Every structure is written in C-alpha cells, then in structure tokens.
Amino acid sequence: MELVEAIILAVLAASTPLLIAATGELVAERSGVLNLGVEGMMIVGAACGFAGAWLTGSILVGALFGIIAGTLMSLVFALMALGLAVNQVATGLALTILGIGLSGLIGAGFVGERITPAVHLYIPVLTDIPLIGRVLFGEDGFIYFSVALIVGVWWFLYRTRAGLILRACGDNHVSAHALGYPVLRIRTFAVMFGGACAGLAGAYLPLAYTPFFIPGMTAGRGWIALALVVFSSWRPGRLVVGAYLFGAVTILQLHAQGWGVGIPSQFMSALPYLATVIVLVLLSRARTGGSTAPAALGTVFVSDR
Amino acid sequence: MQLVLEKRAERSGTIALVSPLIAIGLTILTMVILFAILGKNPLLALHAYFIAPLTDGYSLQEIAVKATPLVMIAIGLSLCYLANAWNIGAEGQFLIGAVAGSWIAVKTQGTDAGAWVLPAMLVLAAAAGALYALIPAICKVKFGASEILTSLMLVYVADLFLDYLVRGPWRDPHGFNFPTTAEFDPVATVPLLIEGGRLHLGSIIALLVVAAAAILLGRTIKGFEIRVVGAAPRAARFGGFNANQLIILTFAVSGALAGLAGIIEVAGPIGHLQPGISPGYGFTAIIVAFLGRLNPFGILIAGLFLALTFIGGEQAQIAMKIPLDVTKVFQGILLFYVLACDSLILYRFKLVFPNRQVTRGAG
Secondary structure (H helix, E strand, O other), X not given: XXXXXXXXXXXXXXXXXXXXXXXXXXXXXXXXXXXXXXXXXXXXXXXXXXXXXXXXXXXXXHHHHHHHHHHHHHHHHHHHHHHOOOOHXXXXXXXXXXXXXXXXXXXXXXXXXXXXXXXXXXXXXXXXXXXXXXXXXXXXXXXHHHHHHHHHHHHHHHHOXXXXXXXXXXXXXXXXXXOOOOHHHHHHHHHHHHHHHHHHHHHHHHHHHXXXXXXXXXXXXXXXXXXXXXXXXXXXXXXXXXXXXXXXXXXXXXXXXXXOOOOOHHHHHOHHHHHHXXXXXXXXXXXXXXXXXXXXXXXXXXXXX | OEEEEEEOOXXXXXXXXXXXXXXXXXXXXXXXXXXXXXXXXXXXXXXHHHHHHHOOHHHHHHHHHHHHHHHHHHHHHHHHHHOOOOOOOHHHHHHHHHXXXXXXXXXXXOOOOOOOHHHHHHHHHHHHHHHXXXXXXXXXXXXXXXXXXXXXXHHHHHHHHHHHHHHOXXXXXXXXXXXXXXXXXXXXXXXXXXXXXXXXXXXXXXXXXXXHHHHHHXXXXXXXXXXXXXXXXXXXXXXXXXXXXXXXXXXXXHHHHHHHHHHHHHHHHHOOOOOOOOOOHHHHHHHHHHHOOOOHHHHHHHHHHHHHHHHHHHHHHHHHOOOOHHHHHHHHHHHHHHHHHHHHHHEEEEEEOOOHHHHHHHO
16 A cells, blocks of 8 residues: 555656646647757756755745746747747757756756755645545645646636637647737747746756756656657647656656566666657557647748738 | 848858858857856867867867767768758667677677678668667658657667666676776777877768768759758659658668767777767767758868867866866857858848738738
C-alpha cells in the first residue's frame, strides 16, 4: 500500500514539469507559433529559479524568477520569429542552444548548494486518510497550480471569445488579420505565456523535485513536452493524460532500476525517450484522415497592409 | 507609428553577402557587454578568444582538428535543411557512428589484424550513422511523425547506449574502473598528417566532403532537386520530384557524414571510446550550417570560425577563468544574429502610420 502511494506521489511530481511546460506550448501552438525552444526556456528557468530561491530563501520568489526568466527568453523568440519573420524551427533551436549556455553561466555559482524544497500541503485529518490522503491533500503547491493551469487554459480556449480569436490566428492568420485582429500581438502574448510556463516548469525541478541545481537537469523534458503537445492533438484534456502517462513511464523505469530486473540501467533510462518516438509514430499513423494541428502552425505571417 | 516588415521585390544580393559578417560583428559587440558584466576585461577576453589561438602552430592545428567534425556534420545537415528536412539529431548519429566503428577496434584489439581495420571502421561508422538517421526519416515519410522530435529523442538514446557499452561490456579491464575502452591499436587509429602534431587524415576527408557537396549541389540534377524541393515545394511537385525520397536521401547522407565524423574523432584525437566524446558537435554544426548559408564553402569557413571559438573558449578559461559556458552563449547568440540578418535579405523595415478605421475596413 505504501509503495503504491509512494509511486503515485512520485509520478505526479515527475509529470508536473511536463504538464506545465506542455500547457504553455499548447497555447503558443494554438495561436500558430511553433516554439521549439522549450528546453532552453526551461533550463534557464531552472537556473534562475534556483538562484532566486537560494538568494531569498523563498520558493515563491524562486518560482517568480523562473517565470520571469522564461518569459524574457520567449520575448527573444517572439522578436525573432514574429518581429523579424525568421524561420520558427531555426529560431527555436537557437533559443535552446542559448538557453543551455546561459543556464550554465547563471547556475555555475550555485552548483553544490542546497535549498529547502517546496513544502507539502498538510491538512490534519484529510491528509492522513490512507492511500488517497497524501495524493489529494499532501502535494506541493506547484502540483495544484498545474491542475488549475490546465483547467484555466481549457476554459480560456473553448469558453472565451479571446480564446476563440487566439485559435483563429492559429488556424488561418490571413482571415484573422482581415477581420482586424492583431495577429502578431496575439501570438506574442501566446508565446510569452508559453515562456512563462516553461520557466516555471524548469524552476519546479530545483525548487520541488530535487532541492539542488545541476547543469542540464532538464534532460530533454522540454522536448518531451513538445512531443506531448503533438500527442494531445492540441487538446488540453488529452495533454493531462499524456503528461501523467509519461511521468509514469519515467518513475516506473526508475523503480525497475531499483528492483534490479537485470536490464542495464541505461536501457531503462532510455525508455521515456524511446516511448516518445513510438508514441509519435503511432499517433501520427492513426491520424491519416487529416491533421489535427492548427492549420497555420509554424508558418510566417507578415502583414500586407 | 509602427515599425513593420515589408517583403522585398527580390532578394537583396548585397545583404546576402555581408549578413554573416554583420552577424559576427553584432555577436562580438554583445560578447563585449557580457564580458564586462562578468567583470573581465573585454579586450583581453576578445584577444584570448579570437587572436591568441591564431598565433601558435599548435592551436592552429587544434582549430583544424575541431573544425573537422563540425564541417562534416554541417555539410550533411545543410543538405537536409535545403530540402526542408529538419534533422537535429546529428549528435546522436555522431555517437552511433563512433560506437559502430569502435566495435571493430575493440574486437580486433591485440590481434594481428592488418591495415583493413581503419577503412572497415570508417565504412561501418558511416553505415551505422546513416541507418540511425533513417529511423526519423522513415517515421516521417511513412507515418508523418515529426522528424524534429524523433531525431532529437534518439540523441539521448545513443548517449545512453554509448554509456552502457563503456561502463559494461567494452570497459578496459586495466582502466582503473574508468568508463572507457582500451586505447585503440595503431591499425585502428586515424594517421597523423604531421609527425608529433595534431592534424590528422580526417581533415583531408572533411575537405573532400566539402568538394563533393559543392559538386552535388552545383553540378548535378539531384542537387537541383534538393534545392527546389526546399525552396519551392509546389514547383517541385509539378516537376515530378519526389519530396519523400529526398527526405530519406538527405537524412541518410547527413547521418553517414555524422557517423563518419564520430569515428574519426574517436579513432583520431581521442584514441578510445568514452562518454563525452562530443562537446555538442552535432548541435554546434547546426549553427555552422546556417552561418555558412547552407553553402559548402561557406560551411568550411563557418566551421573554422566556430572551431576557433571552442579553442578560444578553452584558452580564455585557462588564462582568464572565463567559464566554458560563455562559448555556448556565444554560439547561441551568433545563431540568433545570423538568422535575424538573413531575414533582412527577404524583408525590409518600414515605418507605417496606421489609421485604424481604414485598416479595419479595408483589411
């Protein structure tokens, strides 16, 4: 019983950074922008988040630092891909390369330092309920926030006028422009939201997942988040399922390494990456009847006033 | 008042020529600011980065050694990018090539195997790199899976596989438990060009690759197809060019070149297989490809320039305690400026004074 509870808790913790980062990217992609720099924004968010928390002793300040860092990174992307109409794939790659360098530079002074990780909720009675108590009422704040975030994004995209306009920009920017909507401004906000989420997701790693910073600690999570958006067919509901499934794969392979199943640990560690490839193939294959991606995803828009 | 982009009637030839130079200039300017923030003397730092490595023979050779894998990988990537196929997993193909070639070196260790060993290693490495690159290419063509994500995921898989081999079955029993294979035999080593120097045969191979790519792109129908499919997909379809076939071809070629670069690095400057054989060559090569404007000779120059930043970065770290990550920041910023300047070949800036009613009404 305790093992099951421990595994569920670990899966939730491993899924949360994926969920937060993928939620942000989903909004950006729904507006028609493919920002491949999620990994770069996350790793800078991780370094800045840890720096903020270490300097002030506050997890909240750390999280804010992460959000600000991710947003600033995304503004660089927006300036390039939206302002200068540069190829989005190349710009995203540049953002990741830059982010890995910057995070090493920022985080260098903090390697080996430790902080007190984010506290877990404790409500007397409720948290003590066996099995579900800690899962539902004993998590850190980030996990509750991530759930609220995805619900909020679902509501925004499908229940508000602004969300409808954002989706219109992603499906047909020429029509949206013709109707008088400021396509580039809307996309800039969507990209900034994606950056803020990626920064927060990165900050989650040193603030709650492990209480220290190591260079390259995002270990491809930003890329997996990008794959999750494809997996979700750009729908928030399926994104939640995907994120928790991937979290489960990560944790199960870790536990399997612990149980010593006789398979070399490196093969188990490769599982989440292989799973991503297999899932992408299976899903893309199932979707032969037409793509569910936003129709204008990744295309350049230059207004012709 | 607003600053907007406007499409030029035709590409600007002047800007196309000077844009890489402007990008390098802007990058250096940004680095001066960064050095100042880090509390280092910018002039001394720039000297350590860009001048000092050019002043002694050893560093000059070292630049050529570092440029070798960068140029080979970037040539392959440029073919992919020209055909609008996004292979960003060259790092993984590089590692798999290194592993496949090392397999022969490890298995023939201590035997009296002859001169066939090195050529066999090179061929096998190229084949393995090509096969590894074909995984994302086939997933793309057959199933429509994003080649960007699959090729990148396979980098992590290759990295873990190499790690497993050197910590497990291939570990040197006399290596004090370090995760490395034994030093390769002389027949499994890339020969040096200068006795006692650093320059090796790989650099010659890289030059041959540059020449071959120049001929392919400039003088053959295949090269023409690659450029048309990327630049004008619709026209290519009318012309009867098979875009899927070109994705497969360009991925295979770029994988083969990355794999070849991998084994040359391992059997050349390093001499054994170990984790961390690449300081990110596969990713830096993306920058090389763009900085070189996806042109073989441009890539040769860009490869030498980025190799200079690797060597300069090491020297700056030793001489001025500037962190090695500055080199990566430098490379990232450089790619940004290159892309931004390239945008001005197609577009120009224009100031507009929009009248809301009119723009809304007229669209």
